[in-house]
Amino acid sequence: MGQFEGKVAVITGAGRGIGRDTALLMAAEGAKIVVNDLGGGPQGGGGDASFAQQVVDEIRAAGGTAIAETSSVASMAGGTAVVECALDHFGRLDFVINNAGIIRPRLITEMSEEDFDTIIAVNLKGYFATIRAGAAHLKKHGGAIVNLSSPSGFGHLGMANYSAAKEGVVGLTRSVARELGEFGVRCNAVRPISQATTMAIPEVFETITYQIEKLGIPHLSNQWLSPNGEVPEPHSVAAVLAWLCSPLSENINGREVYICGNQIALVQEPELIRNQFRAGGWTWEGLCDPAVTRALTYDVRNRYTGRKPD
Numbered sequence: 001m002g003q004f005e006g007k008v009a010v011i012t013g014a015g016r017g018i019g020r021d022t023a024l025l026m027a028a029e030g031a032k033i034v035v036n037d038l039g040g041g042p043q044g045g046g047g048d049a050s051f052a053q054q055v056v057d058e059i060r061a062a063g064g065t066a067i068a069e070t071s072s073v074a075s076m077a078g079g080t081a082v083v084e085c086a087l088d089h090f091g092r093l094d095f096v097i098n099n100a101g102i103i104r105p106r107l108i109t110e111m112s113e114e115d116f117d118t119i120i121a122v123n124l125k126g127y128f129a130t131i132r133a134g135a136a137h138l139k140k141h142g143g144a145i146v147n148l149s150s151p152s153g154f155g156h157l158g159m160a161n162y163s164a165a166k167e168g169v170v171g172l173t174r175s176v177a178r179e180l181g182e183f184g185v186r187c188n189a190v191r192p193i194s195q196a197t198t199m200a201i202p203e204v205f206e207t208i209t210y211q212i213e214k215l216g217i218p219h220l221s222n223q224w225l226s227p228n229g230e231v232p233e234p235h236s237v238a239a240v241l242a243w244l245c246s247p248l249s250e251n252i253n254g255r256e257v258y259i260c261g262n263q264i265a266l267v268q269e270p271e272l273i274r275n276q277f278r279a280g281g282w283t284w285e286g287l288c289d290p291a292v293t294r295a296l297t298y299d300v301r302n303r304y305t306g307r308k309p310d
């Protein structure tokens with residue numbers, strides 16, 4: 001008997017990459033799956049319905065249950081259609097995995113309004129759309145929502161649009177967790193690194209190389225990467241997404257999990273550091289005190305000015 005017998009999962013962007021591996025894994029563990037994918041390229045567009053259908057065929061060939069759904073989740077109508085597909089075909093909804101994603105690496109001076117809006121629509125609003133449509137159904141008997149964020153949310157040269165969306169996903173996650181927790185619905189975010197997906201386009205690596213080699217700004221500290229350097233594969237991320245739906249993680253809610261190859265970790269929640277206090281409240285004069293500047297900035301000076309560290 002599988003971990004998810006009798007349960008129903010909606011997985012967006014499940015025609016390829018991380019979503020596909022998650023659909024195959026959760027189906028093998030007994031879940032009925034709505035395989036959503038509009039069949040797009042890594043920078044958007046789309047319309048190849050065969051992506052979703054191929055995954056459905058693989059699941060069925062292995063003895064599982066799945067149905068293909070090809071809406072774009074970038075609209076409220078699309079998010080609603082994905083959830084309704086689960087209810088119409090399988091009669092319930094237990095898990096929403098918001099995995100659909102695209103990227104448009106551009107320097108901020110070259111990023112168009114459309115580049116920004118499109119990325120926000122797929123990677124952030126699309127997650128709201130499925131949660132908005134699914135929350136009332138999840139509340140009936142409990143369940144789990146898992147949202148794909150990204151380490152790029154911490155800051156990634158050339159990816160301001162994507163970073164904004166993926167960090168927005170974390171705020172969305174924390175708030176939904178607080179709202180639905182009392183109904184037995186958990187909501188967590190995952191920050192993965194995975195090669196061997198279509199999203200790993202050359203421009204992403206070019207921006208990282210530029211940031212590190214030309215500006216001397218670390219992309220992620222070494223502790224983020226797979227310590228023994230092994231290639232992070234999508235199936236490792238899929239395992240984490242499934243784990244966050246299972247009772248094995250029942251005490252994890254409103255958190256972020258990092259996964260890269262052989263490393264999994266919780267991300268520390270933000271906290272205030274180097275607190276300074278001033279009687280009567282802060283004023284311009286108060287902030288002109290050099291001691292305050294020193295206290296707040298002494299080892300972060302010139303952090304992103306493009307100077308290589310001494």
Ligand SMILES: NC(=O)c1ccc[n+]([C@@H]2O[C@H](COP(=O)([O-])OP(=O)(O)OC[C@H]3O[C@@H](n4cnc5c(N)ncnc54)[C@H](O)[C@@H]3O)[C@@H](O)[C@H]2O)c1
Pocket residue numbers: 012013014015016017018019036037038039040041042044046051071072073074098099100101102122126148149150151152191192193194195197198199200234
């Ligand atoms: N691969 C990584 O290293 C990495 C790192 C950080 C975050 N992520 C996130 O993980 C998720 C999965 O990424 P992946 O690497 O497997 O990418 P991928 O490109 O292999 O798969 C994404 C899928 O989403 C689908 N999709 C795109 N827009 C859609 C829409 N509007 N509606 C429905 N489906 C849509 C695409 O057709 C594609 O099949 C994404 O949200 C991505 O941002 C990936």
